[in-house]
Each structure stands twice: as structure tokens, then as C-alpha cells.
Amino acid sequence: MTLSTEEIIEGAFLEVCPPSDAVDWLKRRRESASKTPLLMRDDNKHQEGILHLRNDAFIEFGLARYGVNAGVAQRIFEREHLGIRCTLLASFPSGGFDPFGDRFLLHASVPTDSRELCALFSNSTLSDSILQKLLERKSPFESLSDETFESAIIALAKNPRMSTPYDETYLDGYRDHSYHKVFSCAWQLAATLPVTPRWASVLYYLLNTCQPARGVDPTAMIRRWYFPTESADQVDAGYFLRSRLADLLAADKALVDARDPALRSSFYRRFKPTDFPSWFKFAESDREHFLDSALHNPNLWRAERDRETLSQLSWNHPDPKSDLMMVNQFRGVEGRMRQQHPEWFNGHE
Structure with missing residues (x-):
């Protein structure tokens, strides 16, 4: 040269x-x-x-x-x-x-040492193909032990690739499909991993930041992740994973009427107030679960009227320890929303 x-x-x-x-x-x-x-x-x-x-x-x-x-x-x-x-x-x-x-x-x-694999799957420039092969446990990753595979999954959960939406600036059908196939493979792990409390925790850690998969029906997967508890009021080991899987379902009446509070929690985090004008009544019918999740619903922070309703519900929430926990939680979320979406609050100070 x-x-x-x-x-x-x-x-x-x-x-x-x-x-x-x-x-x-x-x-x-x-x-x-x-x-x-x-x-x-x-x-x-x-x-x-x-x-x-x-x-x-x-x-x-x-x-x-x-x-x-x-x-x-x-x-x-x-x-x-x-x-x-x-x-x-x-x-x-x-x-x-x-x-x-x-x-x-x-x-x-390819490295097999768990430390090297964790470094590898923190790399945000990995190809879609390599990510798919890890998630599907195909060559060259088919012989990974469950322990090493778990370590790789935890590292991947922190990889910004998994939380980054597809860039549609330039349309490309194959790249679009390939990019979203990675998300699909991640969510499909809920259908194949052993049903244990440990895997429920690891899988929730991955999916909590992972972009939602397209065209995946989570109904059967949700049914897999129930664990017995000592009391009906106790949250079981699969609660948070079931709630995250339910995020693939429509936030409709069927979901809010579900017997499983994990599924209702998913609804409360995502519903649109315009679809449920009397949404504040959920605070009475499901007092134990509603506000914890609804405070994190971005749709309820866009308009001043809904924010004021959330604030009032927080003050009215039962406070047996007099620690104003729900009010303080409201203020914490409000601060985060003001930082992330200042345009929602402009003109309403």
C-alpha cells in the first residue's frame, strides 16, 4: 500500500x-x-x-x-x-x-471465560446475528453452562443496544427485521428458560430495559411464571417478570380486570387517561396496587389536570406509619419527569 x-x-x-x-x-x-x-x-x-x-x-x-x-x-x-x-x-x-x-x-x-463473555456482551456494536445466537444458545454459544449463560445475559441487559429503538431514518426491511429479531429472541426466553425464582429474577432484569418485541403473544409465557407463596398477600418470585411480560398486551379493560395484580400493574403503568376518563377510581377499587404503578405512567404526567389528580391521590393514600411514603414517591417521580420532559410542564408553573 x-x-x-x-x-x-x-x-x-x-x-x-x-x-x-x-x-x-x-x-x-x-x-x-x-x-x-x-x-x-x-x-x-x-x-x-x-x-x-x-x-x-x-x-x-x-x-x-x-x-x-x-x-x-x-x-x-x-x-x-x-x-x-x-x-x-x-x-x-x-x-x-x-x-x-x-x-x-x-x-x-470464541472466549468461554465468563468474565470475557461479560465484556463481549457489553459491546454495543455486536451484530444482530451474534446477539441472536447467544439468546438462542446456538453455535458458538451452544455449550455455555447455565451459570455462564446467566452471566452473559446479565451483561447484555446493561448493553445500550437492548434498550435502543431501531433508527428508522433510512428504511431497510431486512435490517429492520434483523434488529427487532434480537428483541424477539430475548422475550422468547420466557418460554424456554427453566421456571425457577433465580431465572425469573435474571429474565426480568434483562426484559425490564429491553425494547418490547413485535408480534409476540406473552399469554402462555405469563402462565409459566407463577410461584406458590405462603400467603395470598405475598408477592411471589415471578410477579415482576409477569408484569413486564404483560407489557406486550394491550392496556385495555381485559387487562385491568385480570385477577393477577401483576397484570393489573402493567395496565396501570401504561393506560391512557383519555381511554379511561374515570381512571382515578382505580385508586379505590385497587388501592393496594394502583398508585405504586400509576405514578410511573408517563401518560398521566403530560397534562396538568392528571398530574394534580395524581398528587391528590398520593396525599389521600393510606399512611399508617405517617411517613408520607406515597407523597415522597410522587415528588421523586415528578422531579424525574421534569428533567426528562420539561415540555410537559412549560406554562404550568
């Missing part, structure tokens, strides 16, 4: 600059290539090779954190310690996988 004059001068700078300047250079290059990292790999091959030859620990970290060249990354991965390998897995474009063929480029085999 013939280098341009600019690249030659840049290479000379990278040979002698302080390590901190080298890492800043890598960071700037990575940020400028964030939209099209694949196009940068060949462009950065010469410069990253120069930096790797300096054999400096700080530069090595910078290459792991911000590098985009697979050849350099492979040499680092095979030689360095766990911390640097985890940095690569969490940061390298596509997690070190070939985005067109799903072949792992950094080593002869």
Missing part, C-alpha cells in the same frame, strides 16, 4: 509522540469512524502497527480500547492479560467478530 505524504508524516509523529498523545489520536480516529468503522481498518493498519511496535503499556491499552485494525487487535489479544482482552472484547468493532460472516477474528476460538 502506497502511503500519502500526510500518512507518512502522521506515522513519524506516532513513532515519537508521548503515549498520552498517541492514545488521544486513537480516540479521535475511533470517534470519527464511529459511523463506518469497517472503512477505517485498512486506513489505520499502518499507524496502529507503528503504535503497537512501541511496546508501551499505555499505548497497548489505547489500541485495545480505540483500535479498529483486526490484525493488531489479534496480536494484542493473544499476548495480553485478562484486563486488556476484556477491553478489546468490550470495545472492538463487532466485538472482534467478522460482521459479514460471524467468524471470531481475534483468536482461534
Whole structure:
């Protein structure tokens, strides 16, 4: 490859600059290539090779954190310690996988160490295909133990990819389908995972931040996650998971009339006050469960009239310990709503 004059001068700078300047250079290059990292790999091959030859620990970290060249990354991965390998897995474009063929480029085999897998599935640039294969426990992840799979799922729950809606700026039918298939695979775990309190907790942790799946009927899945309790008033281990699964159902009369309070809780978090003009009466008919969930319904915070009703219901809520818990909860949610949606409160101060 013939280098341009600019690249030659840049290479000379990278040979002698302080390590901190080298890492800043890598960071700037990575940020400028964030939209099209694949196009940068060949462009950065010469410069990253120069930096790797300096054999400096700080530069090595910078290459792991911000590098985009697979050849350099492979040499680092095979030689360095766990911390640097985890940095690569969490940061390298596509997690070190070939985005067109799903072949792992950094080593002869995909990591099986739970710490490395947690780093890998925190990477927000993983391809849809790799995410689907993890969630469906297909090759190269079919032999993961339940414990390791659980660790990977917990790491994935914190990955912003799972909470980010599909960008419809440019319409692409295949990419749309592929992107949403990841969400579908995540929600479908509720139909296949062993029904234990532990898995109920892990799965709720994943789905609580995961975008809702399209075209998935959760009815049968909800029925799986009931656990016996010592008393009728006690919340069982599957309560929060059932409530989250119910978020895939319409917030209609059938849901608010459900016997399971977990399902009614889902309704209270999502219903539109225009569909239920007398919604405040739910506070009397389901006093134990209504307000805890309704306070988190964004539809009830958009209009001043509904906010005032929520405030009044909070003050009227039973307060046997005189700690004004519900009022304080209202104020906490109000502060968050003002930060997230100041436009709802403009003109009503």
C-alpha cells in the first residue's frame, strides 16, 4: 500500500509522540469512524502497527480500547492479560467478530471465560446475528453452562443496544427485521428458560430495559411464571417478570380486570387517561396496587389536570406509619419527569 505524504508524516509523529498523545489520536480516529468503522481498518493498519511496535503499556491499552485494525487487535489479544482482552472484547468493532460472516477474528476460538463473555456482551456494536445466537444458545454459544449463560445475559441487559429503538431514518426491511429479531429472541426466553425464582429474577432484569418485541403473544409465557407463596398477600418470585411480560398486551379493560395484580400493574403503568376518563377510581377499587404503578405512567404526567389528580391521590393514600411514603414517591417521580420532559410542564408553573 502506497502511503500519502500526510500518512507518512502522521506515522513519524506516532513513532515519537508521548503515549498520552498517541492514545488521544486513537480516540479521535475511533470517534470519527464511529459511523463506518469497517472503512477505517485498512486506513489505520499502518499507524496502529507503528503504535503497537512501541511496546508501551499505555499505548497497548489505547489500541485495545480505540483500535479498529483486526490484525493488531489479534496480536494484542493473544499476548495480553485478562484486563486488556476484556477491553478489546468490550470495545472492538463487532466485538472482534467478522460482521459479514460471524467468524471470531481475534483468536482461534470464541472466549468461554465468563468474565470475557461479560465484556463481549457489553459491546454495543455486536451484530444482530451474534446477539441472536447467544439468546438462542446456538453455535458458538451452544455449550455455555447455565451459570455462564446467566452471566452473559446479565451483561447484555446493561448493553445500550437492548434498550435502543431501531433508527428508522433510512428504511431497510431486512435490517429492520434483523434488529427487532434480537428483541424477539430475548422475550422468547420466557418460554424456554427453566421456571425457577433465580431465572425469573435474571429474565426480568434483562426484559425490564429491553425494547418490547413485535408480534409476540406473552399469554402462555405469563402462565409459566407463577410461584406458590405462603400467603395470598405475598408477592411471589415471578410477579415482576409477569408484569413486564404483560407489557406486550394491550392496556385495555381485559387487562385491568385480570385477577393477577401483576397484570393489573402493567395496565396501570401504561393506560391512557383519555381511554379511561374515570381512571382515578382505580385508586379505590385497587388501592393496594394502583398508585405504586400509576405514578410511573408517563401518560398521566403530560397534562396538568392528571398530574394534580395524581398528587391528590398520593396525599389521600393510606399512611399508617405517617411517613408520607406515597407523597415522597410522587415528588421523586415528578422531579424525574421534569428533567426528562420539561415540555410537559412549560406554562404550568
